Amino acid sequence: MFIKHLELNNFRNYLRADVSLAPGVNLLVGPNGQGKTNLVEAVRYLSTLQSHRVAGYIPMIKQDEAQAVVRALASHDDRDVLLELELNRENPNKARINKSPTQKVRDILGYVNSVTFAPEDLDIIKRDPSNRRAFIDELVVQVWPRFAGVYADYERVLKQRNTLLKSARQTGAKGSSLSTLDAWDQSLISYGSEIIAARVDLIERLRPHLFAAYQSIAIANNEPKILIKSSLLSANVAHYLDEIEDGNDTVEAEFLKTGDRTEIEELFRLKLQSVRPKELERGITLVGPHRDDLVLLLGTLPAKGYASHGESWSYALALRLASNELLRNETRSGDPILILDDVFAELDAGRRERLAQMVKHNEQVLITAAVAEDIPSQLVATVFHVKAGEVTNA
Numbered sequence: 001m002f003i004k005h006l007e008l009n010n011f012r013n014y015l016r017a018d019v020s021l022a023p024g025v026n027l028l029v030g031p032n033g034q035g036k037t038n039l040v041e042a043v044r045y046l047s048t049l050q051s052h053r054v055a056g057y058i059p060m061i062k063q064d065e066a067q068a069v070v071r072a073l074a075s076h077d078d079r080d081v082l083l084e085l086e087l088n089r090e091n092p093n094k095a096r097i098n099k100s101p102t103q104k105v106r107d108i109l110g111y112v113n114s115v116t117f118a119p120e121d122l123d124i125i126k127r128d129p130s131n132r133r134a135f136i137d138e139l140v141v142q143v144w145p146r147f148a149g150v151y152a153d154y155e156r157v158l159k160q161r162n163t164l165l166k167s168a169r170q171t172g173a174k175g176s177s178l179s180t181l182d183a184w185d186q187s188l189i190s191y192g193s194e195i196i197a198a199r200v201d202l203i204e205r206l207r208p209h210l211f212a213a214y215q216s217i218a219i220a221n222n223e224p225k226i227l228i229k230s231s232l233l234s235a236n237v238a239h240y241l242d243e244i245e246d247g248n249d250t251v252e253a254e255f256l257k258t259g260d261r262t263e264i265e266e267l268f269r270l271k272l273q274s275v276r277p278k279e280l281e282r283g284i285t286l287v288g289p290h291r292d293d294l295v296l297l298l299g300t301l302p303a304k305g306y307a308s309h310g311e312s313w314s315y316a317l318a319l320r321l322a323s324n325e326l327l328r329n330e331t332r333s334g335d336p337i338l339i340l341d342d343v344f345a346e347l348d349a350g351r352r353e354r355l356a357q358m359v360k361h362n363e364q365v366l367i368t369a370a371v372a373e374d375i376p377s378q379l380v381a382t383v384f385h386v387k388a389g390e391v392t393n394a
């Protein structure tokens, strides 16, 4: 898959951009703060409805403007598809595929796949569980786009269940609110287990690619391995709660070993029963995929808290390169678009060359850099200059 043409209107610092991208490597160069990341962010957002810089979409609309538009002509196997995304400050967002409006914005997912590697990805290794969940969930949705709906359903149920728990806490748990809670539990378990099973499945599929990518980039024998630390299994609930309150995420929990949906549902049901009094006391949902974490092992130690800075970089990069391989193998749209935002400057010469070697045959690669000299010469690229929200073909 590659993008032939990208058009932006009122997106970030772009009033308007109209760029014909090439297959293969595209290099965006320019001084700091000119719009290089903004441009690749538009591609990532169109492809995943996620940004590597913000949670919402409002910051992507140009200051003082009401609407931003991203339009891309994507091509795979000689078939073109025109994708459009309209981000509105006041009104609901809209998406169009070949000019036809989609029912939901998320229906645009699955048409263009992309994998982004950026310095922010160190957060996946070093910071809190939400970064690791975001990593895995973005990938789940790209491999199985219908999961965008499952996540939305889970979020909705979680929110409503939390509201119910809060009001039960205020009014004292009464019979009627408890039976309503039972009904919500059923949906929470059903959607939640689907998500957990998908994560287990995905991690299993990612494993060989992760191993290969880490060996290639780091040239080290340490084996990277991902485990799921699940709130469904946390042994000691009281301890678990204390940890949450302390903001400490080294929660005592076992690792989830099963990917069987029925077994996961059973674990979920049992765990919900045992935490019910605590949940009523606190007014929040304490178990489910929104509370789970991934443990990224390097050898026998977790990367978080143990890996060196260089190892953490290699790990983060390996996660993205493995995602790239996985999407190439598991989807029908060929290579995902690989976005490398500002990463070459951060790597030593050896890893730069190895990274270049690994990505140079990808169908399309978008690279941003403040100085072109940081990019290994083996990457023959179409070069664009970015200055004050204007892109020119060099």
Ligand SMILES: Nc1ncnc2c1ncn2[C@@H]1O[C@H](COP(=O)(O)OP(=O)(O)OP(=O)(O)O)[C@@H](O)[C@H]1O
Pocket: 011, 012, 013, 014, 030, 031, 032, 033, 034, 035, 036, 037, 038, 039, 058, 059, 060, 061, 062, 063, 342, 368, 369, 370, 386
């Ligand atoms: N919603 C917005 N409206 C207007 N300008 C914006 C908006 N969001 C970001 N910007 C501007 O875009 C610029 C940042 O662009 P970007 O992050 O793409 O820079 P860059 O070229 O990647 O720089 P660097 O080399 O430092 O990474 C900043 O000057 C910022 O003020």
Ligand SMILES: [Mg+2]
Pocket: 036, 037, 038, 342, 368
């Ligand atoms: Mg940048």
